[in-house]
Amino acid sequence: MANTKFYVTTPIYYVNAAPHIGHAYTTLLADVLARYHRQQGIPTFFLTGTDEHGQKVQRAAEQQSMTPQQQADQTVGRFQELWQKLSISNDDFIRTTQSRHTRVVQQILQNLFDHGEIYRAEYDGGYCVPCELFFTGRERSGGACRECGRSLEPIRESNYFFRMSAYQAWLIAYIHEHPTFIQPDFRRNETLGFLQQPLNDLCISRPKSRLSWGIELPFDRDFVTYVWFDALVNYISAIGYLADEARFQRWWPASCHLIGKDILTTHTVYWPTMLKAMNLPMPETIFAHGWWLIDDSKMSKSRGNVVNPMELADRYGVDAFRYFLMAEMTLGQDCNFSEQAFIRRYNADLANNLGNLLSRVMKLITSYCQGQVPAATTEVTGEDEQLLRQAVLNAVTRMEECLNQMRLDLGLAAVIGAIREANRYLEKRQPWTLAKQAKADELNTVLYYAIETLRLVSGLLSPIMPAKMMELRQALGFSDGPETQLVFSQLQTWGATAPGQKIGAMISLFPRI
Ligand code: MSP
Numbered sequence: 001m002a003n004t005k006f007y008v009t010t011p012i013y014y015v016n017a018a019p020h021i022g023h024a025y026t027t028l029l030a031d032v033l034a035r036y037h038r039q040q041g042i043p044t045f046f047l048t049g050t051d052e053h054g055q056k057v058q059r060a061a062e063q064q065s066m067t068p069q070q071q072a073d074q075t076v077g078r079f080q081e082l083w084q085k086l087s088i089s090n091d092d093f094i095r096t097t098q099s100r101h102t103r104v105v106q107q108i109l110q111n112l113f114d115h116g117e118i119y120r121a122e123y124d125g126g127y128c129v130p131c132e133l134f135f136t137g138r139e140r141s142g143g144a145c146r147e148c149g150r151s152l153e154p155i156r157e158s159n160y161f162f163r164m165s166a167y168q169a170w171l172i173a174y175i176h177e178h179p180t181f182i183q184p185d186f187r188r189n190e191t192l193g194f195l196q197q198p199l200n201d202l203c204i205s206r207p208k209s210r211l212s213w214g215i216e217l218p219f220d221r222d223f224v225t226y227v228w229f230d231a232l233v234n235y236i237s238a239i240g241y242l243a244d245e246a247r248f249q250r251w252w253p254a255s256c257h258l259i260g261k262d263i264l265t266t267h268t269v270y271w272p273t274m275l276k277a278m279n280l281p282m283p284e285t286i287f288a289h290g291w292w293l294i295d296d297s298k299m300s301k302s303r304g305n306v307v308n309p310m311e312l313a314d315r316y317g318v319d320a321f322r323y324f325l326m327a328e329m330t331l332g333q334d335c336n337f338s339e340q341a342f343i344r345r346y347n348a349d350l351a352n353n354l355g356n357l358l359s360r361v362m363k364l365i366t367s368y369c370q371g372q373v374p375a376a377t378t379e380v381t382g383e384d385e386q387l388l389r390q391a392v393l394n395a396v397t398r399m400e401e402c403l404n405q406m407r408l409d410l411g412l413a414a415v416i417g418a419i420r421e422a423n424r425y426l427e428k429r430q431p432w433t434l435a436k437q438a439k440a441d442e443l444n445t446v447l448y449y450a451i452e453t454l455r456l457v458s459g460l461l462s463p464i465m466p467a468k469m470m471e472l473r474q475a476l477g478f479s480d481g482p483e484t485q486l487v488f489s490q491l492q493t494w495g496a497t498a499p500g501q502k503i504g505a506m507i508s509l510f511p512r513i
Helices: 021-039 055-063 068-085 099-114 164-177 185-195 227-232 245-251 263-279 309-316 318-328 339-368 381-405 408-429 431-438 441-462 467-476
Strands: 008-011 044-051 092-095 118-128 132-136 151-161 204-209 218-227 256-261 287-289 293-296
Touching: 008 021, 008 293, 021 044, 021 068, 021 256, 021 287, 021 293, 021 309, 044 068, 055 068, 068 092, 068 309, 092 099, 099 118, 118 227, 151 204, 151 218, 151 263, 151 339, 164 185, 164 263, 185 245, 185 263, 218 227, 218 408, 227 263, 256 263, 263 287, 263 441, 309 318, 309 339, 318 339, 318 467, 339 408, 339 431, 339 441, 381 408, 408 431, 431 441, 441 467
Parallel strands: 008 044, 008 256, 044 092, 256 287
Antiparallel strands: 118 132, 118 151, 204 218
């Protein structure tokens, strides 16, 4: 199943404020996963977008004296610009105000209503606007939101409810039977813990008198749809549910919904029960990552500690920024962001390690081989060559394993380790001395091994740093485009670089900061 296609999604972002590094992270992660799958020749669909309805957006618009649609139109541009800047390769971008989405939401609601899955009742509880969550009974009693701890706004209004409670027993069993459904494991346990208490039915509407910014209920024009019920549907409306059956069947179920840990319940409880009521298969995996923190606390606009990804990418380069976010965070856990950590890692991994290997190799080839890739000679390959070759091929295997386990940080560490081996190898073999001693066969072999290392590691790093790795390969004279050069199968064979290939002009790939 996993090998026939890959459909990956990000949460769709609220358009109440500009994107920050937390949003950038989820989208980058999805991009990297999509690129690795494409590299392996797996048909891939990568979806992102914006969540434009609801109280939060309506309030932000009021504060700016704009209509919610104006607010959405303005902010969506900030997201789209950022994704372009960060080389995000999404296949589609869905906005929940688009008619291709609103139509599907309405039809789903009508179908569920017709099947008795939706009923009307009095709602008496609390609401958290920042999280757009309802709380009743036991859940409300603390007076604070389960997710963010902020105080709830009391609401008492007639509303429509989805019979979510009817699916509680089914959901618990499903989660137990499908251990990879919710990942990491401790998040699965969190959801199971939540499900130990009786599950309420889900309030899925807001009276227009209270909130007008939403999708009208098809069976009662005095109401709009609750924003989470609307938003979750994006994962199927974007791929043609109820509109283009063949396309929908092509991509659904999603291979991976990437989310932040704060939206675990909506994705692992609301969404599966909605799908079950619609008779649709479950996504394969819902993966929750941790938060980027600043000095151990969450970034937020009100605390004024948000990190602007646009600025960082401008200052240090897009690919270095992409690399840092992927290498620094252990997927699933929280991670502190600091510019010092960024600079430290950049200098250690990119400038002093990878960049250094490239410039050494280019200088040596220019000085001793007339700028042409030399050929290795079997007679002079010894233990050092074997070790380097093994280290690099191990990194290829390790990266593949780590991707399957969603441990990108470890995969990248293996690749960086292989580059370090290559630098050590050059120091040990001393090609500059071999040149003085006129040991041409040995010199050529050493340089070939170093180039071959660069070919393979650039392939492995290309989904993370697409532009920089392209530059690197061009500098080494690989003329074929990214698609042909980077097929994963070519990363599993040693010796594919053609001797005689002319290298380009010297470049400084990652200047030291
Ligand atoms: N609109 C909903 C999602 C609907 S999906 C059907 C939403 N939007 S959001 O804009 O508030 O957040 C989107 C994502 O950004 C969430 O996954 C959230 O966890 C993530 N992040 C927000 N701040 C974050 C950090 N500081 N660090 C990492 N990710 C964080 O929720």
